[in-house]
Amino acid sequence: MFATMLQKIRKVRFIRILIYIFCFIFVFMGCASTTTIKSRPDGATVYMDNIKIGATPIRYSDTALAGTTKSLKLTKDGYKPLETVIRKSEFQWGPLIGGLLVLFPFIWILGYPDIYEFDLEKK
Template sequence: MESRIIAIKTTALFLAGCILLASCSSKTLIQSNPSGAKVYLNGEAVGTTPYTHEDTKIVGSTTTVKLEKEGYETFNTSFSRNEKTDVGAIIGGVFVLFPFLWTMKYKPERTYDLVKTTTIDKVAAVAVEKPSTVDSKTKADKLRELKKLLEEKLITQEEYDLEKKKVLAEL
């Protein structure tokens, strides 16, 4: 009888450990619009979009992302491992009494819209002149700011779409 209880406890402990260890890893699919952009994570070239990133970093770890594609503006952003709760890691941590360092995961996928480089943007980058008193932000800058606000959930998708149309309609 007692050996049966020990066997059940050992099995439960083993299963909880398996759940915990399986939950240490998290992955996210990095996509770009258009696809085929070079992906740099923390300054290191890792491939092209679509790219699946997987790691075992702990909660709160941040990864910087840079996307580059010929004819498009370089896109810089970052993501942290605090976007989605990992129930398996929490359950495993309760049974194994292990620190809860992997209780959060990445979102399963993320898509970034690249902005085409225009002739005007190229000329503006080469020209060195005093900033004018008129709004000196390019459409690309405004669109990047809007996208960042959307990603940080400071504006809704509807607000983003409306503002994007306004920016694109500007002369």
């Protein structure tokens, strides 16, 4: 009788651990959102919120909340600077599933589109 109780306790602990691992994976799977920023021509300097992050094409990732906007500026010699805003507006499945399990990942349910492409105008 004591042995069967120990087996039940171990089984319950094992199931709890699996649930925690499952929740952890879904919570952190949806936190980051990534997009690729491209320009025509390539090689434009990219500024995100006035901070230089590299040159196009570039992959950008952050953990900002759903609906967040970021100011984006592209500059290249011989071309007019391009200033715009990128926004987390694409639906993501990972945070939805995580949100159903533990609620707070809903704040990451929207992400960036896969690619932003911009055409720079000559001066």
